[in-house]
Amino acid sequence: MNTQQKYSFSFPTAIRFGAGVIAELGAYLKSQGLSRPLLVTDPLVRELDFFKKICVQLQEAGISVEIFSEVHKNPIKSDVLQGKEAYLSTQRDGIVGIGGGVGLDVARAIALSIHHPRDLFDYDDLIGGDKYVTEPIPHFVTIPTTAGTGSEVGRSAIISEDESKKKRILFAPSLLAKMVFADPELTMELPAFITAATGMDALTHNIEAYLSKNWHPMCSGIALEAIQLIGKSLEKATHAPDLASRSDMLMASMMGAVAFQKGLGVVHSLAHPLSSLLDTHHGLANAINLPQGLAFNYPGCEEKFDQMALMLGFAKGEGAFLPAYINDLNSKLGLPTRLSAIGVLESHIPTLSALALADFCHPNNPKPVTEKDFETMYVNAL
Template identity: 45%
Template sequence: MSITRFSFPTTIHFGAGARTRVADHLREAGCRRPLMVTDKALAALPVLAEFRGHLSGLDVAVFDGVFGNPLASQVMAGAAAFKAHGADSVIGFGGGAALDVAKVVGLLATHPGDVLEYAWDHPQVRPITMPLPHFVALPTTAGTGSEVGRSSVISDDATHVKRIIFSPQILAKAVFADPELTFGLPSAVTAATGMDALTHNVESYLSPAYHPLCDGIALEGTRIAARALATAVREPTNLQARSDMLMSSMMGAIAFQKDLGAVHSCAHALGTVCDLHHGLANALMIDTVLAWNVEAVPAKFDELAHVAGVSGGGAAFVPWLRELKAAVGITGGLAQRGVTAAQLPRLVEIATADICHQTNPRPCTASDFERLFRQAM
């Protein structure tokens, strides 16, 4: 048997009110001048002002230049804000985009070059050679699980291609996962981000890579999301449902260090070409891709159906997914979201080049991607 290396190091403070512990944590770490990285929309909402009220005694600056899919220019602007404030730490506050930017603001504030030069696939990738500023994360959505991830997905401003900076050094020193921070999410955002969390758990479990620890986490994450997502959409202040989805989101992000699959390759292409929200893109593709994957790993689909509480075995899992999507308001196909046939060649090109489908349970060629996109239209 080959030797496989595992690591689950992130410290997590989980539960209602966890946000009130951030100031004490930073002071104990010797930090006094944090830069809060968040997105434009969130910065204008009462939830951020309320959180800032728990940071008394700290000299806090706010960088709210994140919007849409995170861009390299946003990271560089955040790094400039860090230096201008003389910051000693970073607070990531927001959804996946804000947290992905926050993870690497400290990197670019202390290291030379452009953020994309640290992407794992850069031809002359720069190493991380110095300690990074103290970084803590507070998720306000339950989808990407970026708060516990060791990667940051940043888009090239010119091409919109998503690039990945991957290093354990960009992990948060502590996560404050407070479900009350997700109460204000609109139902459509709750649905899209929730489907993102579910997709992470499902695809990581279906990956043929060897990682039983992740398999166990992914199955439990699937079970939790299956019981909680529709309730979180219908009842936005249901603390149990919001807590469940926040936990499922983190579990999916921990599990997908095992790797993902073709759903994510399609979603990355849709984000690049059509600027589609990542969670929504996953939701629009998951049933089409998984219906194609069933024959490759039927026993795994049986297990997914079991943990999701779906009767009828693995063959019933994809129909259940379609019913769940409808129940949370995600209806229609790609065409209803503005995707056109003229974009198919570029979508296929990006998806085929994407690394995620290399661990899909069924090998996926360019012609397969073209067929899947057409079926999802």
């Protein structure tokens, strides 16, 4: 800690957590004077039984439901603009985001766009666009259906440009949901692959937040507790899910999203280009690259690695084993462990490395990273 510096801290919104809390959604909306929400989700969630049940429950409560789900796997600007048009043309009075990171990011970006008429990417936080977020946001509720991104408690949305697929980050404190309904029952039917990939996303969030060079001891403590939850729950949630393991993973996911306001790091900068260039699932990209990122960061961070290892059940002073542990965990979860298994070619590496260097996450990494470092990590993961 720099005793000569002043710091600002903040934490997210109201959360209703537990099995069955989704049944409270209709009553909550009515208590807020809302009767015409836009439900924003993705095409897969829209077809699931629990989503259809939510719609029926809302309609039975006298609430008019309009659904928007025309979104890409890695959402783009035109998705958001179409959602804005759906909101305005059907005269909605609030937004309910339901899903994983895709549905919730698009929902949050739509909420931003409703009363902010500038071009969407004028609000990009990386170019200071948050200063333009000055108008009220429609009443915004989030409902997570995966345990990975933690987007439900976030204040930002990552949306890509349509053509270049360059990722932009929309951020403002006012983009926090007014209420989160985190119901682990909604995650019970997730396939093993999605459970594993999103779970590794949550683990990466917490590890990178803990390692971030920024000082935020509250986030560091939250990240460590979440690492422990994931260590004891992820394999169970993937291969033999029960309510306890799914609850632990959902909580750890939200904790990761709280913690990474402290910053992320090199693993996310390795992962983002894979989603942009090859449309790789974000959690899977994190999972494969996490061992390399940990190996890169270990020298100089030994004490923090030892602390994380303790949370995962290792003996004192065994932090050096974490890269191998993560690689083995990926195998146990049924995830690929090499980039070549997801279609990455050696010829992709120069482009991936340049994109990684331009990414917005690695400046918060505990140590500097060069384009050559990115190339080496990609090669080692290939």
